Amino acid sequence: MKKLTIILSITIFLIFQPRAHAGVPLDTIQAHINHVLDVLRDPVLKGESATKSKKEKIGSIAADMFDFNGLSKRTLGKNWSKFNKEQRIEFTDLYRAILEKAYMGRIMEYTDEKIVFDKETILSKNKAEVQSRIITKSVEIPIYYRMILKNGEWQVYDIIIEGISMTRNYRSQFKEILAKKSHEELLKIMREKLGKA
């Protein structure tokens, strides 16, 4: 009887594992991050000249990892519907470039900090949160990824660093700027920020 129970439970475990396992948020994000770390640690890509190709490689990983359309919509909130088609496309491009510029520098500073993935929480049927920590010699920084299931892929729509949601932080900025300025002016500010005036 005992043996039967054990065999039965193992069978059940094996049956249910692959289904629950396929593409779960934590595995997805961990794979992306490991991919980034591989690029950063690549011994072939040492020195100044390799920095550019490193950035390009990381940029393409980011393209898979993030849902930039969703990110843009969420940061603009109600204002998204007031942007016309061209403005939306330009906004998405500019916002993506700003994020890339802002975070690429920090990513390139990576040395040997440990990245630990703690747990994932399913928020709703297509949303999840993955909790991770970056551990340096002097600090431990909690980083949570909010993810959404889109076309069968889990993609990041918000990063919460030390309890501060990046999307919400940008949203508060866009909201206040758009309260006083036009959409065109906002796009101009963003272009200037990127040195593309």
Add this chain to the structure above:
Amino acid sequence: MNIFKIFVSIVSVIIFFSIGLAHKPAYPSFPEAALNCPVISPAQKRSACPSFPEAAVDTYSYQNQKRPALTAHETPLDTAEITEDVDNDLDYANDDMDEEVFTEDVDNDLDYLDDDFDEEIVEVPDPLAKFNRGMYHFNDKLYFWALKPTAQVYRVVVPEPMRVSVRNFFTNLGFPIRFVNCLLQANIDGAGTEISRFTVNSTFGLAGLFDPATRHCNITKQDEDFGQTLGVYGLREGIFINWPVLGPSTLRDSVGMIGDYFLNPISYVQPTEASLGINAGKKVNNTSLRIGDYEALKDAAIDPYISIRDAYIQHRQRKVKEKPSPSLSN
């Protein structure tokens, strides 16, 4: 006499470690978190843990062994159980509207308008925006012209482990603030945790220079202050205030700062100049460990003032809402 002293300290260190290592580490409140944690035998723990005080300085490898990332086998179980938990607790009424098909012309999916984080964080009015912005520029200059250069020189002179120790020392000194506010919030668990931390770190942590409580016993800091206590009792932030030197705050948190001032031992150092000096030293030390953070936040922002204000508000509201950390009772 000296030999006796050394003997006593060696014995007490051994006793401390056996207590610390035998202690069941506190894990997140999800019961299934236990699954993430492979059982480490006491012998393994001991071998992973070098002797004191090196252990106090460098124990990251040890910490990581206690809480490794999920392995493939553990994930499915966790997911299944957490899903159930969350679905029962929270009502995500908008789930059905979440079908995210992005069409450029028609925006049928409006789920991004009322996202989860909007419910968590409430905006705080900023009627003093003009003054606050002025103070933002003042503090910005203060950072780049005074604080950062000082911290950079200090960083070159003082090695990192020593700076971490100085930070630990000041953190330990802030015990009365955390302890009293835990009590005021009726968080008896938290107050007990703080007492344990203070006792362990003041003795075995060599007057707070090391943090064996976190490293070895997994007794984590209960980061409570009077501003949070007022928040727990339902007092809202009022308005946003950006103080010169002290930085971002709100009306409520400013009142909180006054309360905390009286609980901070450094406030009682005489003369006042010495007390100010100590606070400045603390600031320089802590800044030296986080150079680059402010710059990164500022660079990433489109309007740095709004970004910093929002970051402060988010940070504080989450702190008020967050459940007491798992403590000894786990």
